Structure formats: structure tokens, C-alpha cells
Amino acid sequence: MQQPMIGTKTMVVSPHYLASAAGARMLERGGNAFDAAVAVSACLAVVYPHMTGLGGDSFWLMYSQHDRAVRAYNASGRSGYRATRSFYAGEAAIPQRGVRSVVTVPGMVDGWDAVLREYGTLPLAEVLAPAIGYAEHGFPLSRDQHRNTAERLAVLAALPETAAVYLPGGAVPAQGARFVQRDLARTLRTLAGGGRDSFYKGEIGGRIASFLAGEGGLLTPDDWADHAGNWEVPLHGTYRGLDLYQVPPNSQGFTGIMTPQILENFNFGAQGGGIAHGSFDYYHLQVEALKLAFQDRNRVLTDPAFASIPVQELISKAYCDSLAARIDPKRASALSSAPVGSDTAYAAVVDAAGNSVSFIQSLYFEFGSGVTAGDTGVLLQNRGSFFSLDPGHVNTLEPRKRTFHTLMPAMAMKAGEPYLLYGTQGGEGQPQTQSALLTRIVDYRMDPQQAVSEPRWVWGRTWGAATQELKIESRVPEAVRVALADAGHDVRTVGAYDGVVGHAHAIVIDERGFRSGGTDPRCDGQAIGW
Template sequence: MAEKPVIGTKTMVVSPHYLASAAGARILGKGGNAFDAAVAVSATLAVVYPHMTGLGGDSFWLTYSTEEARVRAYNGSGRSGYGVRRSCYAGEGAIPRRGIRSAITVPGMVDSWDAMLSKYGRLTLAEVLEPAIGYAQSGFPLSPDQRNNTLFAGATLSAEASAIYMPGGVAVSAGSRFQQTQLATTLRTLAAGGRDAFYKGKIAEDICDYMLAAGGYLTRDDFADHQGDWVEPIHAEYHGHKVYQVPPNSQGFTGLMSLNILEHFNFGEIEHGSYEYYHLLVEALKLSFRDRDRVLTDPDFSTIPLVQLLDKNYAGQLASTISMQKAAQLTSQPIGSDTAYAAVVDEEGNAVSFIQSLYFEFGSGVVAGNTGILLQNRGSFFSLDPNHINTLEPHKRSFHTLMPAMACREGKPVILYGTQGGEGQPQTQTLLLTRMLHYGMNPQTAVSEPRFVWGRTWGEPTQELKVEGRVADEVLADLAGAGHIVRKVEAYDGSVGHAHAISIDDNGYRSGGTDPRCDGAAIGW
């Protein structure tokens, strides 16, 4: 059954938490544009979805300005510290996934807020941070998702983090008022001092002094030298649409490769929800993952052959290797999945598709002293193998899962889409786009329909294909018969991520869809 999207004639905001969506709507209502509203959403998510994202993490952005009439990308990911090198972990098999020694990359998200507002915004940073500061100081109803993640990861939290998220050693119950007064103070300092307060001023000093005392590696110089980058987005043509992604160190090209492969198949002959539909998408994605794992890292440290990877002839070669009767036996590496995607379109047609993360739930598990800031553990994904493409080196960006998407037709945005979930991001994005373009689904239906996620997760040795239980049993049986290691999960299972989308039709109406698997909302008028 088709689900109804939220329709707006002028604006639309989607995010994984209703208060963040409301914050974006408030900013639009007071005269801000899509860029102002997006920063408000981003900052509010850092408060009301703290297990997924925060000031101590990274973000990636795709933007469309009606004045410029072009899509741009901003890489808001941080680099490892100047003093961080493989020898810091001599005798260890891997970088710790949690703790102060996993927090080795500078947080890039605050810099990206400044980039958005200084280039395109109408309002001040203090104005767009107002909703986030209010929720941090006065509190908000703690979400079921935060409660569940606290129960799952609470044992990994530092003393400072535990005091906030598990006061008295007990996870706060869902619906209870949850306040973060330390974070509110930090946000006020940021609102008053701007970007420099975070990277060169008091906030940087507090974070780095804490890290030094706790045995961490990031220094004031690492923060002071951080700079995100405006970069040219990459794209692929797919059925009359130009689909944009952020270039490496983002895995965005993986989603484009999958679309290029799928272009060689006739979806008019493939029933949605059938064995053929799911099998084909999984096999195309596997092939793109194989190349991703071989080449993806910081492009400043290694040449990434994007021209070859996005070549249509190469996609045809890959497509010819797909068997519709048998699953390819390929492997993937486990990737963190805790992320928050959101999007905004304003009355003028400006559009922002963005995504942010701490990497794991609660990131490193470490709150930097009295700042209230959880530090990301994104750098723990670096390899200690000197021959690995993603090997740890000083001042380097890691392989990054974050990948917001935007599809344009005749030069203007028509679909903004993305999802939580590291390995699942290109998979769910491919599901959403094929559903909307080939089967005419609105954003809410596309998001709500059953999903899958293929690959290995932490602690699981098999390359499972997790499929939601609403998929027909005969389809699951056919997938297993083809060699997929099928695991049936709940009907609306969190393992497939939290996806959101906005579409813009020929009349300019905005349709928004948010994931029933999370606490989000679509707000438009």
C-alpha cells in the first residue's frame, strides 16, 4: 500500500528527529534560507540525537544555490593529527575502536557550518544555533532510539560521558527530560565566538587539554590548522537524471557505480519486490564495493581512478559478469553505521542534502572534559598495515562512509536522498532511487518499503544479506537458493538504517518522506 508523503508547496525539511526538522522549519519561518535551516537542523541533531552525531564529528554536504544554478559539495571531514602515526599503536593489531586513542581525527562538522553560512546563509550562527542551545539547556524528550543505543553501548562510555548519558549508572528512560547543560555552554561559546572559538579558541583549548591529560593525540595545532573543502561533486547520468555525490574520501562513487551497472538492465521487465529486483541490486552493489575497498582513501595520499570507475563501458563489463541465478561470492569489511541524514528545500528552490556522524554510536565514547562534546572514533577505521590503501598516516583523511545524494533533471534538483548506515548507505540509496524513478513511488513509500543490507558487521564472520520480514517468503527462499546468506530480520528493522528523501515535481511541489524506523518528521508548507 502506498504511503502518503508530506506535501509542501514552498518548503520541505526531513530529518531523523522531529525536533530537528522543527528547528529547520522555525529558521525558514523567520526568514532563513535552506542553508540557514540546514545548519539549524544539523546543530539540533547534535543535541537531540547525540548517539548518532555531534560537534565532535564530521559531515558532508551537497548544495544547490538558485543564484549560482549549480550543485556544489563540501567535505567536512577531519584529518588525523600531525603526531598520529602507526608507531603510536606499535604491537597492537588495530587502532582501538573506543576510548581516547580512537579519537585521532579533528572534528570537521563545525567548520562546515561556517562554510554554509558564510557562503550562502542569511542569518548569523547565533540565530541558527538558538534551537539547539534551547534543547541542550532546557531539555527534550529522550528518544527511544537514544535509549536503545545507550543500553547497547553504555558500557563503553567514559566517566564524563557516562555521567551525562547514564547518570547513576542507569540509562535514561525514553520520554524523560534529557538536558545537556555543559553542551549548552559550549554552544553558547560557539555562537558568540564563531568558528574560531571551536578551532582556535576556548573550545579547542578545553578539548586538547583534556586529550593531553587523558593520553590522547590531538593537539591545538591540529585544530587550528583544520580546514574543510569546497569540492566539485562527482556525478553519473541515470535515466534522464544527473545524480550527484561527494567525491573521495567519501564512498559516494560506489552509489554511482551501482547505477551505471543497473543501467544495463530493463526494470520494466523486473517486478518491484521480486527475487530479480533484490538479487540484481545486491549483485551490482557487491561489484562496486569490491572496487571501493581496493582504492578508497584520502585522494591527497593516493590517486583514485574515478574516470575509470565511473566509465559507462567499465560498468557494462561489470554488468556482464552478473548472473541472475547465482550470487557472487564477494566479501566486504565491517563499517560503522551510526549516522544522521537530513535535507532541506526552501521557497526559492535552494536545496541542501547533508549527512553527519560520530562513526560508532556515541563515537569514541569519550566526552572531552566539561565541554559536553563526544569525540568521534572515525580514525579507528584507518589500517595499521603500511601496505593497506587506507593506512594510518599523519594529517590524513580516512575512508569515509558518509555520502549525501542529489538527483537533478534539466539542471535543477528533483530528488534529495540519503540514509544512516555505513555499508548500507549506497545500498539504501540505490533502493530509494530505483523505486522512485522506475516504479513511480513517492518519497514516503520508497522509504517505507522493505529494505535489505548486505555485508559483514562487527563481530559477525559471514557476509549476510539481512532482509526485512515483510519481503515474501518465496522471495527469501529464492535468494537463499541462489547462494545469498539470507537472514530475515524484523519488519521495520534498525539494521537497514534510517532513510529520508525529498522530491520536487514539475509543479514545484515538495514531497517529503521520513523513515518509520526512527524518530523523524517531514515538515513542509
């Protein structure tokens, strides 16, 4: 079993080792956790381009020792002024790829600006320097990018601007090949010099909007100029005496409070006759609790500016207890899920002062819309394709609206101080894996590396699938998998360390002040601390 990285002062975890190193460089230069987190975020936008980029969104949870409080920042984009259901008249759904899937303004660059303005100590140009260097001079193409490129070859080949970047020479680049993005490097340099406004009100946004206009897209210069993210009060729940924090809607973060509060009604932990880790009961209860949380999520989640979302009722202990009482300990329920995208990048940073940042970012599907905006090098997200075209649906498409969002970074506090920063890639999988990490670390006393490395699962329906599969890794004993199937779960065994269950990472700050970091063996990540 891989051992956790343990630092006495700092810790950085991310799904790519170069991004983790970029954050560590900022800390070594005297920057704080917020500087380091933005450096990690920007570097991931370069070295993990199939998962995230300047054309996507992000959500942030932050604890500042100055504020002594957890704050959230919603850096997700809204649909354009011209984004109406009539634009898609005659279509059953918004296309999942191509220019017509580009419905929302990317919010991530705004998030970088907000975090650095509020808490940063280093200039933007210095924080972006590692990302610029890797974009201009290249980096070894990761195994995960190689696999995703091969799997999405048709998507990448559909537009010449995208093919020129991701299929150099017309072919899938080999794992370990030098991958260069010079157009993106120029864009990042412009951003480093001109700041946020160069992206939303200046040269970069203007060039992207001009490209989209020429391709029949929705977004206009006014959509870019009028974008703004929001500081939010995070949602709060509890688990076994820990204070849990999640970002509020339009994020599905409240499911990351509901699910563990449902599970708190069961005796996890091998001591005293408790539920053994890895047993039928462990997996069955985790899945059934998640299903119940998802029923409410699917019913209410959208932009809270457009609908009343009873989130405080949903995360109340009394309501979660009532849901727990509905679980049949021996049989799977017939509850269903909605298919959502799965490709995301989660990371976290803790500095010597105890400042802590838990954040997550995404293009929605792998390589997002598949649309690279002209010569900017910016690959645009397709997050808005999740809007419904049904006028009666809570998440129906309307102008200037944020869509139902899967991104949900998490943080748990103990006695008023950060204790656990955790999160994962994978749309439906995010609250499932978060609950796995929480129970493994709290109830089974695992270190964060063991918690992310143990066998995992993901329940739900993915795009194009007709069934509500419970995908579970082959390392789970066959007897347990058979018992789950006999109980009514639609079990499908996947690889021993399968990417379908997501890429999870976690940092634990223990009572001695040590920072223990764990990164997922299913990705290209690294924990760095000292």
C-alpha cells in the same frame, strides 16, 4: 501506508522531529535552505547524540539558485600530526573505542561555518538557538537513543565524563525522560558568540585538546588550529536521464553512482515485462551490483591527497556496463565486504526559491569513541579507527590524512534543476539504500514516503561478524527470501521495520514545483513542509 508530506514551497526531512522543526523555524523567520540545514544539523547534534555531534564529521551537497550549480563541501577531519603507526606499535588495529580511537579532528563545526559564510542569511547565534535551547532545557529522549543507550551501556559507563551525561543517576534514562546536556549548551553558546575560531583556535578547542593530553590522546592544539574543510566539485553520473551527484573521495560517494549505472543495464519497472518490484530479481540484482562497486571501493578509497584514485574511470558508463555483464542473474557471487560503522544522520532541505541542501553527519560508531571531552559536553568521534596499520594498505594511517569515509549525501537533477535529495544512515547500507530509493522513485513511480517505507535490506559484514550476511526485513515474502538463499545469498531475516537497514529520507521536487518529503518509519523523524 503513511502518506508523504507535500509542500508547495518548502520541505525539511530529518531523523528527529525536533531537528526538522528547527529547520522549519529558520525558514519561517525568512532564512533560506542553508540556514535551515545548519539549524537541523546543530539540533541533531543535541537531540540525536548517539548518531552525531559536534565531535563528528559531515558532508554536504548544495544547489544554489544563485550559482545554478551543485557544489560539495567536505567537512571531514584529518588525523593529527602525531598520528603515526608507531603510536600503535604492537597493536593489530586502532582501538574502536576510548581515547586511543580519537585519531581525527572533528570537521562538522567547520562545515557549519563554511555553509553559512557562503550562502547563509541568518547569524550563527540565531541558527544555533534551537540546539542551545534543547541542550540547556532538555527534550524527550527518543526511542532510538534509549535503545542505543541500553545496547552500549558498557561503552558509556567506561568514562566518568560520558557516564555523567548519558547515564544520569547511573542508569539508562527512560524513553520520553527529559534529557539535558548543560555542558554542551555552554559550548554551543560559546560557539554562537565566538564563531568557528572559538572551536578550532579558541576556548573550546583548547579545552578539548587539554583534556585529551591529560588522557594520553593524540590530538594537539595545532591539530585543531590547522583544520580546514574543502569546497569540492561533486562527482557526476546519470541514471535514466537524471544527473546524479555525489561528494568525491575520501567519501564512498562514487559507489552511489557506480551501483545505479550498473543497474541501468537491467529492465526495472513492472511495465512491458520488466522486473517487478520486490521480486527475487529485484533484490538479487541490487545486491550483486553493490558487491561489484564495493570491490573497487575497498581497493582504492582513502584520502586523494595521499593516493591516486581513478574515480572518473570507475564511474564511467563503459566501466559500469562491463561490471553489469559480470552479474550472474541466478547466482550470488562470493565477493566480500569490509566491516564499517553504521550510525549516522541524514537530512535534507529545500526552500521556496529552490535552494537545496542534502547533507549527512556522523560520529562513526553509535556514541563515537565514547569519550566526552571533559566539561565541554562534546562527544568525540572514532572515525579514525578505520585507518589500517598495515603500511601497504591504501588507507594506512599517516599524519594529517583523511580516512576512508562512508558518509555520502546524494542529489539527482532533472533538466538542470533539483529533482531528488536522498540519503540514509548506515555505513555499508548507504549506497544500497540510495539505489533502492532511486529505483523505487524513478522506475516504480513511488512517492518518497513509500520508497523509504518499503521493505529493505543491507548486505555486508558488520564488526565482529564472520559472514557476509544479506539482512532482509521480514516483510519481504518468504518465497523471495528462500529463493535468495537458494541462489547462494547468506540470508538473515530481521524485523519488519528494522533499524539495521538504516534511516532513510528523501525529498522529490516534481514538475509542478511541489516538494514531497518522506521520512523513515524506523526512526524518530518528521517531514515538514508548506
